[in-house]
Amino acid sequence: QQQVRQSPQSLTVWEGETAILNCSYEDSTFDYFPWYWQFPRESPALLIAIRPVSNKKEDGRFTIFFNKREKKLSLHITDSQPGDSATYFCAASASSGSWQLIFGSGTQLTVMP
């Protein structure tokens, strides 16, 4: 059972465009949603994260939009750059005493110059 789903599996955009990566979850107890990015042959690193008290979190060109009612969130990357090409993972955890951070299947983003 996939608790965190991501779409699309892969996405190609042109430099300067906005990339939109989608994520949904099932467990209502999840209350922390980090996004990680992973470059080829490297380990994942935290990019940006959001808690349900907010419906938007922005960090430079990266913005998370959160819809608690629909259990959906999305990562928007504006003015995409070739250096943004990576696999992006949405993850979820329940902050109260949970020791599991559950990852989605990832979206492979390619930004064409």
Add this chain to the structure above:
Amino acid sequence: AQTIHQWPVAEIKAVGSPLSLGCTIKGKSSPNLYWYWQATGGTLQQLFYSITVGQVESVVQLNLSASRPKDDQFILSTEKLLLSHSGFYLCAWSQGASAETLYFGSGTRLTVL
């Protein structure tokens, strides 16, 4: 500053042979420690977590075991490798009372032939 070191960087092993992977965290007292596994092109699957020395909890059964012999050390092992054990093994740490922001090591690439 906290540093996380994984060893070895890569391993090529035969089916049925034993395996031991290690992880050491420096600069952080009593970290929460995790092992994750990633198949090529796949998602990150949590295997184990440990919140204190000597105590390890299993998340999924993959014929692997883990131990935490010291506060700063986490070991992943098996007596008999399977082909399905091939992949990228990542050690991670977090602070606080839950698995929220994880900081990953550089990983070990395992190929089982």
